[in-house]
Amino acid sequence: MLANSVIEAVLAEAMSTGADFAEIFVESRKNNHLHLIGGKVEKSLSGEEFGVGIRVIKELFSVYAYTNDPSLANLTATAKKAASAVTGTGNNPNINLIKKGYETLHPVLIMPDTVSKKDKIDVMRLAYTSAKEYDSCISQVSVGYIDYTQKVLIANSDGLLTDDTRTRTRLMINSVASNGSEMQTGTFNPGASSGFEFYKSLDIPSIGREASRVAKTMLGAKPCPSGQMSVVIDNGFGGVIFHEACGHGLEASSVSKGMSVFAGKLGQSIASPVVTAIDDGTIPNGWGSLNVDDEGTPTRKNILIENGILKGYMIDKLNGKRMGMAATGSSRREGYKFAPTSRMTNTYIAEGSSSFNELISNTEKGLYAKYMGGGSVNPATGDFNFFVMEGYLIENGKITEPVRGATLIGNGPDTLTKIDMVGNNLAHAQGMCGAESGSIPANVGQPAVRVSSITVGGSI
Amino acid sequence: MIKTFIDKLYKEAAGRGLSDFEIYYKNQNEFSLETFEGEIDKYSLAESGGISLRVILNGKCGYSYTENFTDESIDLMIKNAVENTEILENEEKEFISNGGRYELLSLYTPELSKVNSDLKIKKAVETDKYCKQQDNRIDKVSIYYGDFDEAKSIRNSKGIDISENKNGAYLYISVIAKENGTTKSGGQLLLSKEFEKLDYKKCADDAVSEALAKFGAEPVLSGEYGVIFENRAFANMLSAMSGIFSAENVLKGLSLLKGKVGEEIAVPFFNLVDNPHLETGFGSSAFDDEGVPTKTKYLIKDGCLKTYLHNQKTAAAFGVESTGNGVKDSYKSSIGISPFNLYVEKGSLSFDSLAAELGNGILIKEVAGLHSGLNSVSGDFSLQSEGFLIENGKITKPVYQITVSGNFFSLIKNIKAVGSDLEFNMSGRIGSPSVLAGTLSIGGK
Numbered sequence: 001m002l003a004n005s006v007i008e009a010v011l012a013e014a015m016s017t018g019a020d021f022a023e024i025f026v027e028s029r030k031n032n033h034l035h036l037i038g039g040k041v042e043k044s045l046s047g048e049e050f051g052v053g054i055r056v057i058k059e060l061f062s063v064y065a066y067t068n069d070p071s072l073a074n075l076t077a078t079a080k081k082a083a084s085a086v087t088g089t090g091n092n093p094n095i096n097l098i099k100k101g102y103e104t105l106h107p108v109l110i111m112p113d114t115v116s117k118k119d120k121i122d123v124m125r126l127a128y129t130s131a132k133e134y135d136s137c138i139s140q141v142s143v144g145y146i147d148y149t150q151k152v153l154i155a156n157s158d159g160l161l162t163d164d165t166r167t168r169t170r171l172m173i174n175s176v177a178s179n180g181s182e183m184q185t186g187t188f189n190p191g192a193s194s195g196f197e198f199y200k201s202l203d204i205p206s207i208g209r210e211a212s213r214v215a216k217t218m219l220g221a222k223p224c225p226s227g228q229m230s231v232v233i234d235n236g237f238g239g240v241i242f243h244e245a246c247g248h249g250l251e252a253s254s255v256s257k258g259m260s261v262f263a264g265k266l267g268q269s270i271a272s273p274v275v276t277a278i279d280d281g282t283i284p285n286g287w288g289s290l291n292v293d294d295e296g297t298p299t300r301k302n303i304l305i306e307n308g309i310l311k312g313y314m315i316d317k318l319n320g321k322r323m324g325m326a327a328t329g330s331s332r333r334e335g336y337k338f339a340p341t342s343r344m345t346n347t348y349i350a351e352g353s354s355s356f357n358e359l360i361s362n363t364e365k366g367l368y369a370k371y372m373g374g375g376s377v378n379p380a381t382g383d384f385n386f387f388v389m390e391g392y393l394i395e396n397g398k399i400t401e402p403v404r405g406a407t408l409i410g411n412g413p414d415t416l417t418k419i420d421m422v423g424n425n426l427a428h429a430q431g432m433c434g435a436e437s438g439s440i441p442a443n444v445g446q447p448a449v450r451v452s453s454i455t456v457g458g459s460i
Numbered sequence: 461m462i463k464t465f466i467d468k469l470y471k472e473a474a475g476r477g478l479s480d481f482e483i484y485y486k487n488q489n490e491f492s493l494e495t496f497e498g499e500i501d502k503y504s505l506a507e508s509g510g511i512s513l514r515v516i517l518n519g520k521c522g523y524s525y526t527e528n529f530t531d532e533s534i535d536l537m538i539k540n541a542v543e544n545t546e547i548l549e550n551e552e553k554e555f556i557s558n559g560g561r562y563e564l565l566s567l568y569t570p571e572l573s574k575v576n577s578d579l580k581i582k583k584a585v586e587t588d589k590y591c592k593q594q595d596n597r598i599d600k601v602s603i604y605y606g607d608f609d610e611a612k613s614i615r616n617s618k619g620i621d622i623s624e625n626k627n628g629a630y631l632y633i634s635v636i637a638k639e640n641g642t643t644k645s646g647g648q649l650l651l652s653k654e655f656e657k658l659d660y661k662k663c664a665d666d667a668v669s670e671a672l673a674k675f676g677a678e679p680v681l682s683g684e685y686g687v688i689f690e691n692r693a694f695a696n697m698l699s700a701m702s703g704i705f706s707a708e709n710v711l712k713g714l715s716l717l718k719g720k721v722g723e724e725i726a727v728p729f730f731n732l733v734d735n736p737h738l739e740t741g742f743g744s745s746a747f748d749d750e751g752v753p754t755k756t757k758y759l760i761k762d763g764c765l766k767t768y769l770h771n772q773k774t775a776a777a778f779g780v781e782s783t784g785n786g787v788k789d790s791y792k793s794s795i796g797i798s799p800f801n802l803y804v805e806k807g808s809l810s811f812d813s814l815a816a817e818l819g820n821g822i823l824i825k826e827v828a829g830l831h832s833g834l835n836s837v838s839g840d841f842s843l844q845s846e847g848f849l850i851e852n853g854k855i856t857k858p859v860y861q862i863t864v865s866g867n868f869f870s871l872i873k874n875i876k877a878v879g880s881d882l883e884f885n886m887s888g889r890i891g892s893p894s895v896l897a898g899t900l901s902i903g904g905k
Contacts, residue, residue: 028528031792034547037712042550043794046540047525048533051508064504068527069461085503117547140713176714176837183716183837224842226682226865226903257496259600259636261643337508374832376844380600380636381643383861385829385844406903407833407842407863455679457833457842457863457903 001026001153002052004097004161006072011095011157013079014056018088021317022079023156025053025294026070027336030149032112036124037142039132044117051336054079058086060322064339097161102298106285108167108195112147115196120145123199127173130208137177137219138212144172147196150335154296162296168193168287168441170430173208177215184221184404186214186389187373191430191441194285214371214390217402224391224406224458230366231408232359232394232450237372237429239444241451242277242349244375244384245412246270250279250304250312251330252319252342253436254379261382261413265310271416273308274352281329281345287430288345288442292329295340299329304347316342334438341437348445352422359421359450361397367456368392368399369408374431382412406458415454423448462487462509465529469513470615472534478542480516480556482616484749485509486791492606493581495588500581501602510791514556515541521554521773522546525792552711554795555772559620560753562746563737567626569653573609580605580655587660591635594668597675599643600636605629607655612745620751628742628888631658633667639675646671651742651888673848677858679904680849686821686876687864687900688814688850693827695885695892697841698732698802700830701868702890704839705759706797707774714837716869717765725765726872729807732760734769734785736800742888743800750786750795757783759802769797803891807878814879814896816853822902823847823855824864839868842903863903874898 007024014022028050035043052075053066065082067074112120124143131141147169155161170191177184188211192198233241246262254260262270271277281299283289292298295317303311315323316331319342332343360368368391375386391403428445466483473481487509494502512525515538522544524537584603591601606629613623634647648666652658689697709715717725726732736754738744747753750772758766770778771786774797787798815823827843834841842865848855877896884891 040549040551041547042552044544044547045523045525045792045794046544047512047523047792048528048536049510049792050526050528061500062502064502064506066506066508068508068510068529081505117543121547142712142714178713185835185837226863226901228905257600337506339502339504374829376829376831378645378828380645383828383844385833385863387829387832387842404840405835405842406865407829407844409844409861409863409903411861455861455863455903455905457844457865459842459865459901459903 001028001151002070006075007155008095008097009072010054010075010079011155013076014054014083015093015157016090017083017086018090019056019058019083019086021057021157023055023154023295025336026153027051028151029335032147034120034124034145035142036128038140039128041121049335053336054082055339056082056086057318062318062339066336093157095157096159097155098159100160100162102291104291105282106193106289106291110196112149112167112169112196123171123204126204127171127208130205131173131175131212134209134212135216137179137216138175139178140176142174146170152294156296160296162292164291166193166290167195169196169198173211175211175215177212177219179219182219184215184218186211189430191287192285193287193289217390218404221402221404223460224403224456225460226456226458228453228455230363230450230452231369231454231456232363232366232448233369233372234448235423235425235446236427237444238369238449239348239429239446240372240375240386240431242446243344243347243444244377244386245410245415246277247344247347248377248435249379249382249412250314252313252315252323255313256319256322260379262310268310269308270310270413271305271308272419274422275305275308275416275419276350277305277348278303278350279314279330279344279347283346286346286443290345293331294333295327295331297327297329297331299345302328302330314342314344316340332437332440334440338438343435343437343440344433344442346428346443346445348426348428349422349447349449351424351426351447354421354423356423356425356448359423359448360394360399362421363394363397363450366394368394377412384412385409406456409455409457415451418452418454419449420452421450462529466511466615469534469537473538474617476538478515480617482514482556482614484512484514484791485613487611489609490606491577493584495584495603498585498589498592500585512791513537513541515545516554516556517542517545519553520545520548523794552773552777555776556616556618557620557751557772558618559751562753565737565744565746566739567624567744569627572607572627572629572653572655575655583660587633587664590661591633591664591668595672597637597639597672598635598668599638602634604632614751616751622747622751624746628653629655629658631660631663633663635667635671637671642675644671644674649886651884653740674858674860677860679861680822680859680902681905682903684899685902686818687897688818688821688823689895689897690823690825691881691883691892691894692885693824694895695883695890696827696830697834697868698804698892699885699887699890700834701836702799702802703836705769707768707770707778708797710768711774711777716839720765721767723765724763726760726763727875728763729878730760730763730872730875731758731805733758733805734799734802738801741801745800748784748786749788752782752784752786754784754800769799771795771797801889803882804878804893806880806882806893809877809879811879811881811894814877814894815850815855817877818850818896819853821850822859823850827864841866841868861904865901865903871897
């Protein structure tokens, strides 16, 4: 993507004012986006993003500059501008680039650019039809399809030179049920770091029908109760509870500055003993997976919490320097317009030993959250929220009536100690996570878990 | 270099017999810095741009875009855009605009681009230290400063060749305070077109006092309460709901405002405006992303729905003129619909009068989880909130770990009063005064 001689010249310029570290990130990304609504394809877009990001670090101070023009003249000028923010004299380091390669853990069988638009549309139409025909109350269904291939090249003043190719694809199904005066929705968005073969492994009609089933159920549901109660959160996207309650708080981005409620707690008990949580960037073809992170460090399986004890954080190079700890292959960025920082990849609560039925039958009175929407958190205070897309009352240990969505709120450290049962039906789901270094694909996951007490923001 | 690329792209598209096409270009120069522990921590500078080609063939519209301004891209862009038109099935026609008379707006402040980065750093570092000194409970401070310089241009096959420049700056101060094992955060945002108008000290004082005022916060008992939404909190909700006014959403059965133009959808003293010509507005523009001249319009006047927001496609489908709201989310997107500067017109009551009228209830200062806890299709919302109790017309104890739930369509039909304290939210494009809403469900203890 960029000649070694250009890379070396740019890194040398970036180091010329006495920086400790310089890095160049080159990105070329080809995207396709299709949208179908009301049974008709109405949007088709494709394009290429391209740019270079140059980062310069001196002690704990970092400068980031980016540009679209990859010419040697422009890149050295950009590196010079970035380096001018650092005051000092360089020692003209000899940068010896050593190319590091690897075998991909995320093989792509059918590259998206070898697939005709018609074939992609057939997949979308299958989802549309199964969702629309589910019931006469389904008034509208929209289906989005995206695929992209992102090629990155990373080099730094320590001599690292590596690259990675990430191909991802996702289907977004949104179903609307109406009764003339009200509307409710159901949404599913499966995706993977895969090629078009992903859609062969997916039971698309079943997902389409499920989106409509949720919309229809919520249309006929009564409002959700309010107050503190036990909640059983089912598997898959239920994992957003961990992502918000704890995940962001374990990113070195906030931990290193003492701006996380989990800072300084390594080795301490921060969750109930039934909680073991992992962030694993190596899951084959996982939506949040990558061979190397966006600083060129190979990804790995990081045990964050083991039986309730905090074992590790997710750490990038710069924050690792601040903490005196090694990087964990957790550095990510949306693209060349962002400096990288520690983020999640595929995060999940590990399988426990209880059955789903045990979780419900052990709950006298509470809420069953079958599907979750998204959420957000303030890592400094630990206050977080996440939304129940489809809920049911639990009465006398049995699932009874459906109730409309409500937000669950809590404080991370407190909620983690209240997860008192963990089921054995682990599943993962796909989401987009937004933070300092942009919007990135991330998996969330868990088996069904029970939280003994959490605040439910219903309306009765 | 970009100008040459655009010229070549234009010539090539015309040369291949395309009679309806449009080239859209957006370029940004951005600077930002962040402090930590009284020192500059991060610093970023960037220049980037992108070009999008829209082609209309047989009434169908295809797009392609690039950031790779080489000759090879030209052929690829045209080929892709044309291919993209071939698979479309929607019936609504798309159009290339003839343009029109554009409002003369002054959106660019030359002095802002000349401010030295040393001064920006100095002010930020000084303010970081100042915040730390205000109270010994202040534990962490971060000062975020950024400015941007943006150019947008459109050249199309009907002869439009227009461009517009704008710039602006923002200052966001975030503080974390700790006391007896409890952590609270506070923040304040300022937006300005002029560097000198950014009052660093006041911004710092607001962020610090906001954090400190939260100590001792507790949830309330779940139940129904009268609620005041503080200006920026309401602006954030309005922003998340703004899709209901999009004619595209109405056309597609995704807005409950379908069939309601001319009907009363809010209380008679609720007025909602989209004003693209506000010179201090961060969303302002003389033309939309199709090159159609923008204009100021009421979406809701005296409680009645006056119009949807349109682009050329939806306008034709509804048999009306475009309202000049054809907007792309980014240069990569297709033409969608968006307001420019959307705000609730201010009423005559001061905040204190709203509190007096409420008597007893809750002031909501912040809402979180808008992207998941608010559904613009159903209008339902259930949002994490923070604020204060209002007792006998006065602000008393802080409250947190509560939710506020309701339905936005009912809410605007039950508003009791609109304040006079209009403020814009973090985007600089959506604003509202504080609003005394009717009774809403609060989830807590």
